[in-house]
Amino acid sequence: MDLSGKVAVVTGAGRGLGRAYAEALAAAGAAVVVNDVDAGAAAQVVEAITGDGGKAVDVIAPVGSTEAAERLVATAVKEFGRLDVMVTNAGVLRDRVLWKMSDEDFDAVIDVHLRGTFTCARAAAARMREQGTGGRLILISSPAGQRGNFGQTNYAAAKAGIVAMARTWAMELARANVTVNAVVPVAATEMTKTIPAFAPVIEEAERTGKPFPDWLRKDEGLGTVEDVAGLVVFLASDASAGVTGQAIGVGGDRLALWAHPKEKTVAFADGGWTAEAIAASWEAGVGAEPETYGIPAPKAPEGA
Numbered sequence: 001m002d003l004s005g006k007v008a009v010v011t012g013a014g015r016g017l018g019r020a021y022a023e024a025l026a027a028a029g030a031a032v033v034v035n036d037v038d039a040g041a042a043a044q045v046v047e048a049i050t051g052d053g054g055k056a057v058d059v060i061a062p063v064g065s066t067e068a069a070e071r072l073v074a075t076a077v078k079e080f081g082r083l084d085v086m087v088t089n090a091g092v093l094r095d096r097v098l099w100k101m102s103d104e105d106f107d108a109v110i111d112v113h114l115r116g117t118f119t120c121a122r123a124a125a126a127r128m129r130e131q132g133t134g135g136r137l138i139l140i141s142s143p144a145g146q147r148g149n150f151g152q153t154n155y156a157a158a159k160a161g162i163v164a165m166a167r168t169w170a171m172e173l174a175r176a177n178v179t180v181n182a183v184v185p186v187a188a189t190e191m192t193k194t195i196p197a198f199a200p201v202i203e204e205a206e207r208t209g210k211p212f213p214d215w216l217r218k219d220e221g222l223g224t225v226e227d228v229a230g231l232v233v234f235l236a237s238d239a240s241a242g243v244t245g246q247a248i249g250v251g252g253d254r255l256a257l258w259a260h261p262k263e264k265t266v267a268f269a270d271g272g273w274t275a276e277a278i279a280a281s282w283e284a285g286v287g288a289e290p291e292t293y294g295i296p297a298p299k300a301p302e303g304a
Helices: 016-027 039-051 066-080 103-131 143-147 153-172 199-208 214-220 225-236 275-281
Strands: 007-010 031-036 056-060 085-088 135-140 178-185 247-251 254-257
Touching (some): 007 016, 007 066, 016 085, 016 225, 031 039, 031 066, 056 066, 066 103, 103 135, 103 153, 103 178, 135 153, 143 178, 153 178, 178 225, 214 254, 225 247
Parallel strands (some): 007 031, 007 085, 031 056, 085 135, 135 178, 178 247
Antiparallel strands (some): 247 254
């Protein structure tokens, strides 16, 4: 993939997945605006990119506000002349079960993940439409937003909302040749370690220094942050011009297209449905095969 001449912004790019995205985009030839709240971490990423002959600058700011989003776009234009790719990756966690989650816990996660994606995408879309040469919005979601996850009311809600925004913006920006897709990554990061389904496996790999086993990379789709970055580079490239409005999962050796919500089973009753009629028909009718929910815990096959 050759991204020479393209300019990208990556939010939350100081470490983990965000850093992997920024470095992969730069390695493919893009100039990158590295955003993070940690000045030292952002500076290290810029140094790594420029040390390898790439182009990068940092912007230290928490995403969420309109001012921060516009500053990111303005920096891209000032330093590199344009904006072609916006990767909305920044995030925080405030995990609590519902009855223990405070307003502050909820608002902090929604502000960074959901509002931050909205404000950054809005500022980027305005610039891309003004340039008239198309662009790419790459929104980072999560399996928690697709399946739900224990203790993550705020995070799951935000990540589900991000996929909904991707579908909506894909329609709104189609005439401007701006594609919008959601990436659903699974990788070993400090944030992933807080998810009960993956924490023990990641900690074991870190303790032993061994690579993830084949079953985990394939069956669970869990690998390194570098395993995820290729999808972001593809979606930033001209090769993905026909891909928009999709939620695409990637991790380890696994690449997947997530289904959009749709009616699974439908039943009809002349004159409409009473509560009694629904109760009488539920188990043998539309409720015969209820949907599953939650992220299943990784389970090694026997003998692995």
